[in-house]
Amino acid sequence: MKNRKPIIDGRDLVKIYQMGEFEVRALDGASIQVQEGEFVAIMGPSGSGKSTLMNLLGCLMSPTSGEYFLDGEDVSDLDQVELAQIRNQKLGFIFQSYNLLARTPALQNVILPLFYNRTSRLTDEEQQDKATNMLDAVGLGDRIYHEPQELSGGQQQRVSIARALVNDPVMVLADEPTGNLDSKSGAELMELLVSLNKQGTTIVMVTHDPAIAEYTNRTIHLLDGKVEREVKNGKEHK
Amino acid sequence: MKPIKVIKIAWLALLKSKIRSLLTMLGIIIGVAAVIIMIAISAGTEATIQEQITGLGSNLIYVSASFGRAGPGSDFNSGGLVYDDAFAIADQINGVAGVVVEQSSTQSIKAGDISLDSVTIMGTTADFPSVRDMEITSGRYFTQEEIDRTTSIAVLGSSLAEELFGDQDPFGETITVGGNIRLTVVGVFDEKGMVGDVDYDSRLYTPITIVLEKLTNNQFSRFMGDRVRLIYVEVDESVGSEGERTLDDVIYQIELLLAKRHDVTLDEPDFTITTQQDIITTQESTTAAFRSLLAWVAGVSLIVGGIGIMNIMLVSVTERTREIGIRQSVGATPNDIRWQFLTEALLLSLIGGLIGVTVGVIGSWVFGEASGMRTVIVASSVLLAFGSAATVGIFFGFYPANQAAQLDPIEALRYE
Ligand SMILES: Nc1ncnc2c1ncn2[C@@H]1O[C@H](COP(=O)(O)OP(=O)(O)O)[C@@H](O)[C@H]1O
Ligand SMILES: [Mg+2]
Numbered sequence: 001m002k003n004r005k006p007i008i009d010g011r012d013l014v015k016i017y018q019m020g021e022f023e024v025r026a027l028d029g030a031s032i033q034v035q036e037g038e039f040v041a042i043m044g045p046s047g048s049g050k051s052t053l054m055n056l057l058g059c060l061m062s063p064t065s066g067e068y069f070l071d072g073e074d075v076s077d078l079d080q081v082e083l084a085q086i087r088n089q090k091l092g093f094i095f096q097s098y099n100l101l102a103r104t105p106a107l108q109n110v111i112l113p114l115f116y117n118r119t120s121r122l123t124d125e126e127q128q129d130k131a132t133n134m135l136d137a138v139g140l141g142d143r144i145y146h147e148p149q150e151l152s153g154g155q156q157q158r159v160s161i162a163r164a165l166v167n168d169p170v171m172v173l174a175d176e177p178t179g180n181l182d183s184k185s186g187a188e189l190m191e192l193l194v195s196l197n198k199q200g201t202t203i204v205m206v207t208h209d210p211a212i213a214e215y216t217n218r219t220i221h222l223l224d225g226k227v228e229r230e231v232k233n234g235k236e237h238k
Numbered sequence: 239m240k241p242i243k244v245i246k247i248a249w250l251a252l253l254k255s256k257i258r259s260l261l262t263m264l265g266i267i268i269g270v271a272a273v274i275i276m277i278a279i280s281a282g283t284e285a286t287i288q289e290q291i292t293g294l295g296s297n298l299i300y301v302s303a304s305f306g307r308a309g310p311g312s313d314f315n316s317g318g319l320v321y322d323d324a325f326a327i328a329d330q331i332n333g334v335a336g337v338v339v340e341q342s343s344t345q346s347i348k349a350g351d352i353s354l355d356s357v358t359i360m361g362t363t364a365d366f367p368s369v370r371d372m373e374i375t376s377g378r379y380f381t382q383e384e385i386d387r388t389t390s391i392a393v394l395g396s397s398l399a400e401e402l403f404g405d406q407d408p409f410g411e412t413i414t415v416g417g418n419i420r421l422t423v424v425g426v427f428d429e430k431g432m433v434g435d436v437d438y439d440s441r442l443y444t445p446i447t448i449v450l451e452k453l454t455n456n457q458f459s460r461f462m463g464d465r466v467r468l469i470y471v472e473v474d475e476s477v478g479s480e481g482e483r484t485l486d487d488v489i490y491q492i493e494l495l496l497a498k499r500h501d502v503t504l505d506e507p508d509f510t511i512t513t514q515q516d517i518i519t520t521q522e523s524t525t526a527a528f529r530s531l532l533a534w535v536a537g538v539s540l541i542v543g544g545i546g547i548m549n550i551m552l553v554s555v556t557e558r559t560r561e562i563g564i565r566q567s568v569g570a571t572p573n574d575i576r577w578q579f580l581t582e583a584l585l586l587s588l589i590g591g592l593i594g595v596t597v598g599v600i601g602s603w604v605f606g607e608a609s610g611m612r613t614v615i616v617a618s619s620v621l622l623a624f625g626s627a628a629t630v631g632i633f634f635g636f637y638p639a640n641q642a643a644q645l646d647p648i649e650a651l652r653y654e
Contacts, residue, residue, distance in 0.1 A: 060567065060647045081571045088569020099564050099651065103254055115243065116569035163568065 005072070007171050007202050008034035008057060013066035015052050015225075026052040027063070028225035034171070034204055039197040041213035041233075042206045044222030050206045051175065053222065057204060058091055058173045059083045071170045088116050092164025094174035094205075098156040100148040106159045107131050107144040113167045120167075134162035138192060154185030161192065165201070172196075174205040178212055190215045248581035262550040263590030265543025266630065270594025270623040271601055272539045276532035277619035278602035282612035284525045288518070297335075297477070298369070299489060300512045301327070301469040301496070318500040318508040321450070324363065324469045330495055333477045333488045336365030338470040341446050343453040345416040349402040357398065358441045359415060361449025367427075369472040372438065377409050377425030385445040388452075392421035396429040397439040413442070419452050485513065537626070543590070544630035551583055551638035562642055563650025576643035583635020584628065591627030595620055 015027040027049045034040050044050050055061050056068065059075055062083070068076045071090055078086065092113075093099075100109045110131035114122060122130065135144050138158040148156050157177060164172050177193070178186035194215055197203050205216065213219045214233055221228040252259045303319035321339060328337040341361040347354050364382045367374065380391055392413055399408050408423045415421055421444060430438040471492065477485055489511050497504050555562070562575055570578075599615055606613035 055648050058567075060651075081573070084566065084569050084571040084574075087567060093567050095651070099560070099567070101561055101564060104250075112565070113568040115247075116565070116571075116574060167569075 004035040004037060006033055006069070007036050007038075007071055008032060008204070009067075009069040010057070011067045013053070013056060013063045013068065015049075015056060015061075016064045025225055027056070029066070030222065030225060030227050032057075032220060032227060034202065036170075036202055037197070037200055038218065039194070039203045039216040040205070041216040041219040042204065042222060043208060043210070043213055043219055044228070046208075048222040049225040050222055052225075054173055054175050054204075054206055058093060059086045084116075085118065088113060089119060089167060090170045092167070092169040092172040094157065094160050094164050094172060094177045096176040096179040098148070098153070098160050098180075100156055100159055100163075102149070103147055105145045105147055106135060106140060106151070106162075109148070109159055110134055110162045110166050113163060117167055131162070131166055134166050135159070137165075138162045152185070153181050154189060157181065157185075157189055158192065161189075161196070165196070171202040171204060174203060176206055176208070178207070178209070186212065244577050244581050245585070247578055248585050251578070251582055252585060258550065258554075259586060262547055262586050263593065265546035266540070266587050266590030266627050267543075267594040267597060269536065269540035269543040269630075270591050270627050271598035273533070273536035273623035273626070274595065274598025274615065274619050275602045275605060275613070276536050277529065278598075278613040278615050279605070279611060280525060280529040280532055281614040281616050281619075282606065283528070284522075285614050286612050287521045287525065297473040297475065298514050299471040299473060299485075299492070300517075301471060301492065302510050302512065303465070303467050304508050304510050318502070319466050319469065319496075321446070321466055323496060323499060324466070326495060326499060327469065327471055327492055328365075331488060331491045333474045333483050334471055335474040336369045336472040337363070338366050338369045338472075339363050339446055339466050340366075340468065340470070341449045341454075341466060343449050345453060347402075347416075347442065348414040349408075349411060352402055354398075354401065359449060359453060360441050360443045361446035361453070362443055363446055365472070366443070369470055370438075372430055373428040374425050375428045376407065377423070379425055379443075380445050385447055388447040389445060390419065390421050390448065391424045391444065393425040393427060393443040394423060395427050395437075395439040395441045395443070397437075398442060399423075399426045401440075415442070415444075416453060419448070421448070489513070536623075540623075540626050540630055543627075544587075544634040547583055547586055547631060548634035548638060551579065551635060552641065554582075555579065555638050555642045558642075559645060559650050559653040562645050563647055563653065566645070566647035567651060572643040575645075576639045579639035579642045580632065580635050583639065584631045587627045587631025587635075588624075590631075591624045594627065595624060598623065 010030065010032045013027050013030045013032070014025065017024040017026055030049070030053060032053070042050050042053060056063055057070075059070070059078070060083070062078065063076055066076065067074065070086065073086075075083070075086055087093075100106075101112070107128065111127050114127045114130065132141070132144055135141055138161050140155060140158055140162070143151065143155065146155075148159070151159065157180075161172075174193070178189055181189060190212060193203060193205070203216075205212075207213050216233055219231045219233060221231070301319065301323075324337045324339045328334055339362070343359045343361070344356050345359050347357050347359075363385060364380065366372070367379050374393070375396070377393070379393055380389065384391060392415075394402070394408060402408065402413070403411065408426060411423045413421050413423060421442075427439070427443070432438075473485060473488055477483060477488055492511060493504055493507065496509055497507060500508055502508050562570075565575065565578075598620070602613040602615050605611070
């Protein structure tokens with residue numbers, strides 16, 4: 001395997017929530033590396049710190065201590081504005097509950113990250129073209145003007161995948177992406193993620209379903225805010 | 239981010255909940271419309287008063303009898319002003335163009351088969367048409383000689399002539415006033431219209447001596463004899479111009495003359511002299527007070543409208559917490575969020591302002607038509623109202639926008 005650059009390099013990550021007098025150590029010295037082009041699953045029992053880790057990796061908050069390099073850049077200690085810009089340029093999110101803007105056509109939902117992109121200033125038409133292409137790529141080319149409530153769960157999740165990819169992020173973060181889907185649409189969605197990964201997209205995904213984790217290259221198991229163990233997955237896909 | 243995009247986003251957000259947007263704007267709409275309508279009413283009132291004053295003829299001085307000399311309390315206690323004072327002023331003061339004395343009485347009148355109740359019989363003097371800017375269309379007005387001889391003649395206002403005689407020429411016809419006084423019509427006035435509350439066209443004009451001697455059937459009035467309450471003095475146009483005597487001069491001369499005739503001192507006169515300018519000044523200060531009261535009322539309603547916007551924006555921020563979280567997750571900065579909500583508030587108040595201006599302009603007109611009050615739409619009031627609406631929008635939009643900008647992305651995304 002050729003030498004790939006690390007996308008995620010998190011060292012001794014600690015996140016402490018202050019609950020009045022009590023401290024909750026949601027992450028307690030977790031270290032995690034993800035290389036470019038990898039597809040990694042994060043598993044663990046409820047309360048083990050999966051969501052907290054995802055929020056840290058997704059630059060939705062900063063760690064209490066520890067270092068986090070994203071795509072070679074130290075993002076451990078940035079302010080809200082800088083974090084927002086990192087999220088916009090380097091990350092794409094897929095949520096369990098899709099999180100699409102209600103009563104807003106798929107196309108507009110996909111354009112949203114382009115709208116907040118301060119470095120590549122695309123014209124309205126270029127934005128529309130790019131978003132349309134993204135929706136095409138996830139198989140929704142004929143549904144671009146549908147609003148979320150007119151789409152099935154699987155279709156909505158594919159809109160959110162298009163949205164996650166539209167700014168050419170270095171990594172996509174998915175928190176239980178199949179959690180709200182029936183097993184058939186869940187499997188279809190995983191096939192889509194696998195094929196995106198094959199085209200080079202780095203993906204980190206939280207799941208509690210071992211069958212879903214099987215689609216990935218590697219599974220990181222969390223326990224009590226620490227990395228318990230890492231397992232390489234052998235399942236092969238066409 | 240380009241402002242036009244921010245506006246577009248805000249616009250789309252407002253369109254998504256049209257009813258709510260409309261309700262939010264309601265306060266602003268009412269506030270702006272109230273400002274415009276109220277200022278239109280006060281400006282209309284002002285214009286009416288102004289017209290009324292100038293309609294009386296220009297360069298007028300009013301000499302009125304003061305209460306006091308014959309003891310207070312009686313309506314007929316008209317100081318010492320008498321009919322002859324008017325002629326003394328006309329004859330002896332330089333710079334006086336004309337003098338008019340009026341004494342009116344309300345009577346029923348009859349001409350042929352037609353009877354009318356409650357017609358105002360105006361007893362006046364010879365200068366009346368020129369001092370009051372009234373034109374004779376047919377026939378003539380009466381002369382001083384006819385007044386002195388108490389000649390039984392009449393000049394009709396245009397609508398009165400029409401009512402009594404229709405298309406016929408009333409010249410030489412006889413009108414019976416108060417049952418037994420017969421007046422011969424010698425002329426008809428041109429249409430003058432309403433001046434303030436006074437309808438000059440529905441009146442009958444006759445020598446003042448007729449009213450003083452034959453139509454004042456009140457015992458006390460007879461006793462008062464030729465006492466009058468008001469003398470109109472029209473000042474020559476040259477007064478006040480360069481090298482001529484000033485208006486104050488003329489007034490002082492009149493004061494000296496009347497004081498001498500009445501045997502009083504200028505410290506304790508039994509008459510008061512008022513100029514047109516005095517009346518205008520008084521009216522202006524009254525209407526200014528009225529106007530500022532209305533402005534306060536309207537201003538308060540604008541603030542209430544602003545609080546309405548703030549209230550609904552706060553609710554909207556809460557309801558749209560998830561949306562804010564989504565925007566934050568794809569890269570919206572706190573400022574992006576702040577501007578979005580601020581722009582929404584601004585758009586709401588500007589659109590509300592525009593609708594308010596429309597409602598205000600139409601409302602002023604409708605109110606004027608319905609109430610018969612005059613309304614004048616003042617351009618500056620439209621700008622003022624619109625400007626305050628925008629200010630109110632920014633001011634009251636700021637707090638909710640800040641609340642939105644400070645939301646934590648994780649909390650916002652989790653919000654159900
Ligand atoms: N915002 C928060 N405030 C306080 N405690 C929290 C917060 N979020 C998570 N926790 C606590 O941190 C621990 C890890 O939570 P989480 O990261 O959500 O775990 P998981 O996603 O694996 O269930 C739990 O004990 C949880 O109660
Ligand atoms: Mg969780």
